[in-house]
Amino acid sequence: MPEIVDDKSQYCIPFLLERLRAHAERHRKDGKSGADTPPFFLGLNGVQGAGKTVLVSTLQNILRSEPYSLSVVTWSLDDIYLTHADQVALAQANPTNPLLQHRGQPSTHDLVLGEKVFESLAAERPTAIPQYDKSAFSGQGDRVPKSQWEVVNNEGQQKIKVVIFEGWCVGFRPRDDAILRAKWEDAVRQKESGDYQGRLGHVRFEDVQTVNDALKRYNALTDKLDALIHIDAQNLRFVYEWRQEQERTLRTAKGTGMTEGQVNQFVDGYYPSYELFTDTLRDGVFKPSAQNSSMASESDWQGRQLRLVVDRNRRVQEVINI
Helix, strand or coil: CCCCCCCCHHHHHHHHHHHHHHHHHHHHHCCCCHHHCCCEEEEEEECCCCCHHHHHHHHHHHHHCCCCCCCEEEEEHHHHECCHHHHHHHHHHCCCCHHHCCCCCCCCECHHHHHHHHHHHHCCCCEEECCEECCCCCCCCEECCHHHCEEECCCCCCCCCEEEEEECCCCCCCCCHHHHHHHHHHHHHHHHHCCCCCCHHHCCHHHHHHHHHHHHHHHHHHCCCCEEEEEEECCCCHHHHHHHHHHHHHHHHHCCCCCHHHHHHHHHCCHHHHHHHHHHHHHCCCCCECCECCCCCHHHHCCCEEEEEECCCCCEEEEEEC
């Protein structure tokens, strides 16, 4: 697997420092001192294999170091996947929907748990950060017992001031029903014409509608974000190559892993949502819309999102401030 070199933090750090400054200034107007400024919540979205892990690690290390010396916690949407038992029950309750047969899609996360963690971090209370073990149950995964979760904001600890929340669908916004159907019908037409590489046209409309309806509840987390960084791909199909690279590395290191066919099948399960919802990120996560009515003023949403477009080698080719 080619080494993933960090060429992204040089754009992300200035963006993040500016957003932190604006965050502190806004709360100063509310009469709060620097010490009383509530935590800053950063969302980080990127397709699987795009380099999120390397970027998150770099951002965290830089922010924790001089001259910033900020207390940072990083966690993932993956950490609130349903327990194995609940995921099995969801799959059994939706036997004809291929999108819900394994973890991944909106519907397969414990949003109540996610909201509790967000609220606790925002209030600077002692907070247990969920963890998920993807290797449990032969790769089906399960949540790590709560007794093993890291606890932040304990007495005597520095209060967390920056929360980095990352995941493949962090920031996705649900589609209006008419747009959802139009995009699905277009994918079906492309499939029937024979010139189609996507997956959306291969699943039933009611299956993607179930995912879209579930995504409406994810707004409760997205609306708590102060800013978002989106690692976008010049071609969404790169995700297949990147996941294959990751799995080859895993097989070399551990002697076990998914076959090439299994990896493709695994990514197939995610791909309809990339087709449906990536445009909602490109348009602007915080931009007011019928699906996102909580963000009111024009000036309040602009400048809060950074989009990095990367090529096949994960190198930044374009930087867009939204």
